[in-house]
Amino acid sequence: xxxxxxxxxxxxxxxxxxxxxxxxxxxxxxxxxxxxxxxxxxxxxxxxxxxxxxxxxxxxxxxxxxxxxxxxxxxxxxxxxxxxxxxxxxxxxxxxxxxxxxxxxxxxxxxxxxxxxxxxxxxxxxxxxxxxxxxxxxxxxxxxxxxxxxxxxxxxxxxxxxxxxxxxxxxxxxxxxxxxxxxxxxxxxxxxxxxxxxxxxxxxxxxxxxxxxxxxxxxxxxxxxxxxxxxxxxxxxxxxxxxxxxxxxxxxxxxxxxxxxxxxxxxxxxxxxxxxxxxxxxxxxxxxxxxxxxxxxxxxxxxxxxxxxxxxxxxxxx
Numbered sequence: 469x470x471x472x473x474x475x476x477x478x479x480x481x482x483x484x485x486x487x488x489x490x491x492x493x494x495x496x497x498x499x500x501x502x503x504x505x506x507x508x509x510x511x512x513x514x515x516x517x518x519x520x521x522x523x524x525x526x527x528x529x530x531x532x533x534x535x536x537x538x539x540x541x542x543x544x545x546x547x548x549x550x551x552x553x554x555x556x557x558x559x560x561x562x563x564x565x566x567x568x569x570x571x572x573x574x575x576x577x578x579x580x581x582x583x584x585x586x587x588x589x590x591x592x593x594x595x596x597x598x599x600x601x602x603x604x605x606x607x608x609x610x611x612x613x614x615x616x617x618x619x620x621x622x623x624x625x626x627x628x629x630x631x632x633x634x635x636x637x638x639x640x641x642x643x644x645x646x647x648x649x650x651x652x653x654x655x656x657x658x659x660x661x662x663x664x665x666x667x668x669x670x671x672x673x674x675x676x677x678x679x680x681x682x683x684x685x686x687x688x689x690x691x692x693x694x695x696x697x698x699x700x701x702x703x704x705x706x707x708x709x710x711x712x713x714x715x716x717x718x719x720x721x722x723x724x725x726x727x728x729x730x731x732x733x734x735x736x737x738x739x740x741x742x743x744x745x746x747x748x749x750x751x752x753x754x755x756x757x758x759x760x761x762x763x764x765x766x767x768x769x770x771x772x773x774x775x776x777x778x779x780x781x782x783x784x785x786x
Contacts, residue, residue, distance in 0.1 A: 518551040521551065522567055525541045526574070541578060550759075553745075572592035573592045594745065611722075612720065626663060646719075656716075662705065
């Protein structure tokens with residue numbers, strides 16, 4: 469074999485062996501190495517410097533994905549807001565812009581709950597931040613595909629919705645989509661349990677899941693409701709389970725209700741939360757006066773927050 473051809477084949481094989489980026493994303497994830505000397509930096513925070521809390525919160529939120537550090541990031545954002553607004557009530561007002569709107573928006577980015585995200589964005593707007601505009605259309609087709617699969621599930625196609633729940637390549641991906649849409653966790657778990665218990669691919673023997681049949685004696689063009697399944701060939705869902713699937717579909721496709729009745733159906737009648745900045749610390753169980761970090765015997769996870777006078781910090785009443 470000529471040397472030139474051998475080199476060309478070797479180059480092509482090496483090119484094929486390189487993994488291509490998936491879904492148009494970056495070829496590799498940005499490295500996360502944690503926050504160096506985190507315990508020492510926490511102990512160095514002072515309520516007279518609110519930006520220190522905010523900057524450290526941003527680093528922690530970026531570098532860690534586990535829940536304990538994320539909880540620390542939320543606490544730091546809240547303390548940044550609380551120390552900043554207390555300073556603004558005195559003559560020593562900071563020169564930087566108020567941290568309240570930025571802290572609320574950062575907390576919204578960390579929240580897995582759709583209702584909480586809406587409340588935090590409204591809170592940011594109430595404190596002078598940007599207005600809470602409707603989110604742009606999702607670039608991913610996954611929510612709409614899952615909504616269509618739920619629609620087919622009501623017609624008897626349980627296998628299709630099971631496949632769609634795992635379409636993202638890992639168990640629980642479909643559950644994450646449903647939670648991100650705003651459906652309560654209890655409804656999500658009940659819906660998934662209902663799907664898991666349904667017979668895959670069950671079909672009405674009369675209409676084959678078309679819901680209607682054609683033709684009557686003497687009238688070939690007539691259409692009537694299927695006499696076997698009564699137009700409901702899918703699983704025999706109770707009224708509340710049927711409502712859950714319809715609510716999930718509406719939330720997944722970003723349905724924006726035009727009436728109070730439709731809104732009540734989508735959110736289940738959950739009470740609205742006032743956009744009051746005084747409620748922010750209490751909503752996350754943070755003592756707004758416990759601004760001093762006391763190191764523990766081990767790493768940063770063994771430390772605790774206390775007030776400047778030495779009193780132990782206590783969670784605010786929710």
